[in-house]
Amino acid sequence: MQALYRKYRPRKLEDVLGQETNIEIIKNAAKIGKIGQAYIFYGPRGTGKTTTARLLAKLLNCEKRRDDAAFAKLGEPCNECRECRAIDAQNSFDVTEIDAASNRGIDEIRNLKENIRTAPASAAHRVYIIDEAHMLTGAAFNALLKTLEEPPAHAVIILATTEYEKLPPTITSRAQRFVFRKLPKTTIIKKLSSMAQAEGIAIDDAALELIAAAGEGSLRDAESLLGQIASLASAAGDGKKTSTIDLAAVERATGRAGLRTVYELAARMVKGDLKGSLAQIAALQDDGHDMVQVTKELIHYFRKVLSLALNPSLESVFQKELTKDEIADAKKLAASSNPAFIITLLKALIRAYAEMRYSPFAAVPLEVALAENLGS
Ligand SMILES: Nc1ncnc2c1ncn2[C@@H]1O[C@H](COP(=O)(O)OP(=O)(O)O)[C@@H](O)[C@H]1O
Ligand SMILES: [Mg+2]
Numbered sequence: 601m602q603a604l605y606r607k608y609r610p611r612k613l614e615d616v617l618g619q620e621t622n623i624e625i626i627k628n629a630a631k632i633g634k635i636g637q638a639y640i641f642y643g644p645r646g647t648g649k650t651t652t653a654r655l656l657a658k659l660l661n662c663e664k665r666r667d668d669a670a671f672a673k674l675g676e677p678c679n680e681c682r683e684c685r686a687i688d689a690q691n692s693f694d695v696t697e698i699d700a701a702s703n704r705g706i707d708e709i710r711n712l713k714e715n716i717r718t719a720p721a722s723a724a725h726r727v728y729i730i731d732e733a734h735m736l737t738g739a740a741f742n743a744l745l746k747t748l749e750e751p752p753a754h755a756v757i758i759l760a761t762t763e764y765e766k767l768p769p770t771i772t773s774r775a776q777r778f779v780f781r782k783l784p785k786t787t788i789i790k791k792l793s794s795m796a797q798a799e800g801i802a803i804d805d806a807a808l809e810l811i812a813a814a815g816e817g818s819l820r821d822a823e824s825l826l827g828q829i830a831s832l833a834s835a836a837g838d839g840k841k842t843s844t845i846d847l848a849a850v851e852r853a854t855g856r857a858g859l860r861t862v863y864e865l866a867a868r869m870v871k872g873d874l875k876g877s878l879a880q881i882a883a884l885q886d887d888g889h890d891m892v893q894v895t896k897e898l899i900h901y902f903r904k905v906l907s908l909a910l911n912p913s914l915e916s917v918f919q920k921e922l923t924k925d926e927i928a929d930a931k932k933l934a935a936s937s938n939p940a941f942i943i944t945l946l947k948a949l950i951r952a953y954a955e956m957r958y959s960p961f962a963a964v965p966l967e968v969a970l971a972e973n974l975g976s
């Protein structure tokens with residue numbers, strides 16, 4: 601079966617989520633037929649760099665855009681002509697994808713240097729998409745630089761990277777730079793939800809939310825996780841009608857605790873309920889949770905609660921990461937707690953986390969931190 605994230609790769613600029621400024625600039629350039637010759641797409645994995653690079657290649661080479669001026673003004677590829685389909689299938693003669701991470705791109709950049717000056721085989725432009733561009737060798741960068749200094753009119757080079765600082769300034773100064781951002785959790789939830797619907801995957805909201813959170817801003821990671829958990833569920837169902845994927849199933853598959861669980865533990869801690877907190881920690885461990893991960897999530901959570909207690913207007917910032925219910929919970933906690941105590945808890949948790957990461961005693965540093973700071 602085709603991986604979900606490939607099947608749901610956006611085929612229009614309009615469908616690329618969370619990168620509005622970049623998309624608008626590219627779309628406008630396409631509308632007026634003024635696409636540049638060198639681009640750098642920079643940002644964390646799974647945020648749409650490769651997707652946008654292929655869309656740009658389609659905009660450059662789409663036959664319908666070439667033949668139909670009214671259509672070209674829409675700033676989208678047709679996805680139906682021979683060139684668009686070849687790019688989707690990754691077998692276009694004139695669009696070459698280079699993975700600089702394999703063999704550091706030595707042979708590929710040599711080929712690029714030899715071929716980039718010859719006219720395109722069938723399309724309007726020769727497009728090179730160089731992925732993980734920061735992995736290129738010094739020699740490869742030099743070869744590339746020569747090309748960027750005087751690119752033939754038909755050539756377009758798109759560099760994609762997660763590590764912008766590793767690209768030489770001689771290269772970056774010759775290209776238009778686009779920063780790709782992590783996607784808000786709420787945006788990820790929306791896409792996962794429509795994918796689940798289209799695929800007939802039965803999954804409840806809390807489970808979807810935890811998958812989205814586990815993606816940590818990467819839509820690809822979240823989409824692959826959804827695919828994995830769905831296939832686990834259907835394998836367990838043995839071909840019979842499978843039950844709805846719930847939060848517990850996702851917690852088991854990822855070792856993460858849902859935010860609801862984190863909230864419950866945090867609420868016990870804020871109340872000074874040592875017995876209840878220890879009991880919940882024991883239960884979480886029993887369920888196979890990774891307590892290092894749970895501690896990390898507690899730290900992130902208390903940070904938000906503290907921020908909300910100190911400055912309620914930060915709510916608008918957290919709307920990216922938290923759903924409405926989650927914000928309501930966090931506000932409740934912020935209102936019922938003393939900021940000084942949250943700071944004490946945060947310090948204790950951060951210390952416990954540092955100890956737990958390398959300690960063979962799993963949850964012990966967390967339990968000690970609570971025992972030291974909560975009443976009984
Ligand atoms: N901004 C986005 N909008 C919509 N889908 C996205 C986005 N970013 C990633 N995806 C999904 O993740 C998959 C991989 O994205 P990709 O463009 O290869 O990420 P990158 O190159 O930044 O690592 C896509 O096929 C798509 O399903
Ligand atoms: Mg990529």
Ligand SMILES: [Zn+2]
Nearest residue numbers: 662678681684
């Ligand atoms: Zn086309």
